[in-house]
Amino acid sequence: MEYTTDLLNALVLLSNYVLIPALSYGSQLALGAVGVTLIFGILRFANFYHGEMMAFGTMCTIFITWWFQSMGFTAGFFPTALLALPLAILITMLLALATERSVFRFYRQRKSRPVIFVIASVGVMFMLNGIVRMLIGPDEILFRDGQKFLIKAGAFKKMTGLSEGLALKQTQVLTVILAVLAVLLLFWFLQRTRTGKAMRAFSDNEDLALLSGINPERVVMVTWVITAALATLAGVLYGLDKSFKPMVYFHLLLPIFAAAIVGGIGQPVGAIIGGYIVAFSEVTATYAFKKFLKYLLPSDMAPDGLIQFLGTDYKFAVSFLILVLVLLVRPTGILRGRVL
Amino acid sequence: MTLLLLAVGFGQSWNVMLAIFNLCLISAIMSMGLNMQWGYAGLFNAGVMASTAVGGLAAVLISYSPVGKAWDAGGTELGIAFAALVVTIVLGLLVWKRMRPGRARSLSLTAVVLVGYVFIRFFYEGASSSIEAVETAKTGFLGGLGLPVLFSWAAGGLAAAGLAWLVGRIALGLRSDYFAIATLGISEIMISVLKNEDWLTRGVKNVTGLARPVPYEVDLQQTEWFVSLVKWFHGSNLAESGAGSDALREVILLSSGVFVKLCYSALFLAVLLMILTLAMLALNSPWGRMLRAIRDNEVAAAALGKDVTNRHRQVFIIGSAVIGIAGAMLTTLDGQFTPGSYIPLRFTFLIWVMVVIGGSGNNLGSVIGAFITWFLWIEAEPAAFWLVGLVTSMLAETSPLRQHLLEVAPHMRMVLMGLILVLVLRFSPRGVLPEQAPERN
Numbered sequence A: 001m002e003y004t005t006d007l008l009n010a011l012v013l014l015s016n017y018v019l020i021p022a023l024s025y026g027s028q029l030a031l032g033a034v035g036v037t038l039i040f041g042i043l044r045f046a047n048f049y050h051g052e053m054m055a056f057g058t059m060c061t062i063f064i065t066w067w068f069q070s071m072g073f074t075a076g077f078f079p080t081a082l083l084a085l086p087l088a089i090l091i092t093m094l095l096a097l098a099t100e101r102s103v104f105r106f107y108r109q110r111k112s113r114p115v116i117f118v119i120a121s122v123g124v125m126f127m128l129n130g131i132v133r134m135l136i137g138p139d140e141i142l143f144r145d146g147q148k149f150l151i152k153a154g155a156f157k158k159m160t161g162l163s164e165g166l167a168l169k170q171t172q173v174l175t176v177i178l179a180v181l182a183v184l185l186l187f188w189f190l191q192r193t194r195t196g197k198a199m200r201a202f203s204d205n206e207d208l209a210l211l212s213g214i215n216p217e218r219v220v221m222v223t224w225v226i227t228a229a230l231a232t233l234a235g236v237l238y239g240l241d242k243s244f245k246p247m248v249y250f251h252l253l254l255p256i257f258a259a260a261i262v263g264g265i266g267q268p269v270g271a272i273i274g275g276y277i278v279a280f281s282e283v284t285a286t287y288a289f290k291k292f293l294k295y296l297l298p299s300d301m302a303p304d305g306l307i308q309f310l311g312t313d314y315k316f317a318v319s320f321l322i323l324v325l326v327l328l329v330r331p332t333g334i335l336r337g338r339v340l
Numbered sequence B: 001m002t003l004l005l006l007a008v009g010f011g012q013s014w015n016v017m018l019a020i021f022n023l024c025l026i027s028a029i030m031s032m033g034l035n036m037q038w039g040y041a042g043l044f045n046a047g048v049m050a051s052t053a054v055g056g057l058a059a060v061l062i063s064y065s066p067v068g069k070a071w072d073a074g075g076t077e078l079g080i081a082f083a084a085l086v087v088t089i090v091l092g093l094l095v096w097k098r099m100r101p102g103r104a105r106s107l108s109l110t111a112v113v114l115v116g117y118v119f120i121r122f123f124y125e126g127a128s129s130s131i132e133a134v135e136t137a138k139t140g141f142l143g144g145l146g147l148p149v150l151f152s153w154a155a156g157g158l159a160a161a162g163l164a165w166l167v168g169r170i171a172l173g174l175r176s177d178y179f180a181i182a183t184l185g186i187s188e189i190m191i192s193v194l195k196n197e198d199w200l201t202r203g204v205k206n207v208t209g210l211a212r213p214v215p216y217e218v219d220l221q222q223t224e225w226f227v228s229l230v231k232w233f234h235g236s237n238l239a240e241s242g243a244g245s246d247a248l249r250e251v252i253l254l255s256s257g258v259f260v261k262l263c264y265s266a267l268f269l270a271v272l273l274m275i276l277t278l279a280m281l282a283l284n285s286p287w288g289r290m291l292r293a294i295r296d297n298e299v300a301a302a303a304l305g306k307d308v309t310n311r312h313r314q315v316f317i318i319g320s321a322v323i324g325i326a327g328a329m330l331t332t333l334d335g336q337f338t339p340g341s342y343i344p345l346r347f348t349f350l351i352w353v354m355v356v357i358g359g360s361g362n363n364l365g366s367v368i369g370a371f372i373t374w375f376l377w378i379e380a381e382p383a384a385f386w387l388v389g390l391v392t393s394m395l396a397e398t399s400p401l402r403q404h405l406l407e408v409a410p411h412m413r414m415v416l417m418g419l420i421l422v423l424v425l426r427f428s429p430r431g432v433l434p435e436q437a438p439e440r441n
Helices: A002-043 A050-070 A081-109 A114-136 A153-160 A170-192 A194-204 A206-211 A216-241 A246-263 A268-285 A290-296 A312-329 B002-011 B014-040 B048-063 B068-098 B103-132 B151-171 B176-196 B217-222 B224-233 B235-240 B245-283 B286-296 B298-303 B308-334 B344-358 B363-394 B400-427
Strands: A149-151
Touching: A002 A050, A002 A153, A002 A170, A002 A194, A002 A216, A002 A246, A002 A268, A002 A290, A050 A081, A050 A114, A050 A216, A050 A246, A081 A114, A081 A216, A081 B400, A114 A246, A114 B176, A114 B344, A114 B400, A149 A153, A149 A170, A170 A194, A170 A216, A170 A268, A194 A206, A194 A216, A206 A216, A216 A246, A246 A268, A246 A312, A246 B176, A268 A312, A312 B151, A312 B176, B002 B014, B002 B363, B014 B048, B014 B245, B014 B286, B014 B308, B014 B344, B014 B363, B048 B151, B048 B176, B048 B308, B048 B344, B068 B103, B151 B176, B151 B308, B176 B344, B217 B224, B217 B245, B224 B245, B245 B286, B245 B308, B245 B363, B286 B298, B286 B308, B298 B308, B344 B363, B344 B400, B363 B400
Parallel strands: none
Antiparallel strands: none
16 A cells, blocks of 8 residues: 555656656647748758747737736636737738748749758847847746646645645646647648648659649748747747746757757658657656655665756756757658758 | 947047957957858858857866865866766777677667766766865866966867867768757757856856956056056147146056057957968868868769868868867956856857858958957947937937837847848848959969
């Protein structure tokens, strides 16, 4: 009996600190990585301003949220940001289309090398970074409202009688549900609709797609629109779950790239798998397993150290390590993506 | 450009002008290094920051005086940990090379790495915590060699070259986009190591008070010859104002700052000219022609028997070394090493803007691009303040719009840089000074 309790305690501990946070973080990364991989697949370059696009979308959401709140218009139990999200997605779509028109179309028509696209996207990254900081400032912003916890740690302890508590934040559940919905919608679109099929054909073989009468302008536009929507959703969910800070969003670019490459560039399914791999390894590698093992092992075998693979400060480095490892061992990614 | 700098000199102050000029010189060296990689060879290196930071680390490790107590506290253990690391790597390589590919090899490699990891971790933990415990507020790290800081410029170059060799082993086989992402990732790993390994760099506690290659202002103000120099230089002005001792003191204070900055400028200029000459000679040599041939058509160059990967590695290492030298110079100029201040926007992508604006493939272009870009980067802030002041001059001092605009004015420079980069890339992709067409005889 005592052993069962210990086992349950260990499981609850693990889900509280590793499984649930990694699941929601992974969903956020996956949404971002799908956007990066779509751009990679259709436009064939690494979009360095994806993080800024997320920041921009989140910023719009925050402004609209504040506006709603000032009118006394909230979502009650849910965060108000969810109401603001559709409008913010629209604005971000317009932004993505504007950059496509003003910056990238020129190089597309001249069939420039991918590197030129990358440099141009670095330029856009600088501009958006500045604009976001100018509009909302470089500081950290919390914009979550509504009910914070679905299950509180204390209540959970009382309910189950275990000594470990389990806290479930509403944003974590929302993240997973919304991410699943968005991904299902995306796959339905890619597999079932004419435009989606055109996109897949274009990504697979551009010349053949052009021959069969697919309009490249339309495909590219739809790609940017979808990417903008996914980026905004990912950014808002991350911001709700943690907080919004422009610099952090810039740094999210690398775990997202890592996720896209690990999964296989140009493969949306791969990007999702990659997102969860990166998130779980980041959280697991920096979690101290001491307490977890204390529950599982007999008391005389309890470990002295923290049993932590890497210091917590190396959280970000883990995703880059995975990235480098995958590039070395299997540059095509798990799902055999395109090698650019 | 010279005119602009002079305008700052007269308009703001000579101290500001020289501070900008010095950083222009350092940026010019950095952008020359990147130009070798991108302009000569077409390598998209997004890890410029790593070379800069390693150069800076070298400045600390060379010039800071050794902390004896820390060595006593954790030196041996650290040595053992390091030896364990070397043994693990050697064993791992042996397993990799000697055994046939298959499950047995993977298993034994994993075993070697795991056992090695536990060993290293065991000694390293003890070492780092006991080193960091030594007078944490003042030192808490191993210190350096206590050599003159000028040596560190060469050492910075060497260290960056070593890192580049390692990065090149990992990333150089990859195509352009992947190479960019991999180098960006590695540079971030590098920075987080510098931030967190307190025994080596004091981490985010920063290392301050590094030795200088030039005299200190305070000493200068006491020195006989300097005071008489200032008197001679400003003789007529001082005579008019009555040669009061207050006026004299003020002039001496100002000129000591200018003098120190001039000393730095002279040193930096010497390094810049040296590297510029070498870079131009290299570009016009058979080696430079070969690199350009590889850049323009890898397949054709390979068909002619040129070793593409090795040439890429070579130029990647050389370029990184140049950036490393600039990194060491930057830390020397600042007199402190602050790992937290290395962010990719400033230390990687800004250098890219310099190279693209100046003209990829042209060394002089990179120098000019660096001057223009750094000047704009610094002066965009006062200019933005001035602009905001002008636009909002109708509004009251306390109006929230004016307050907000003044607050955000500094971020204007990001937008400006992005705009310039996009515009140059679109309308003048060859930059201010385009790459010169090779002479044909």
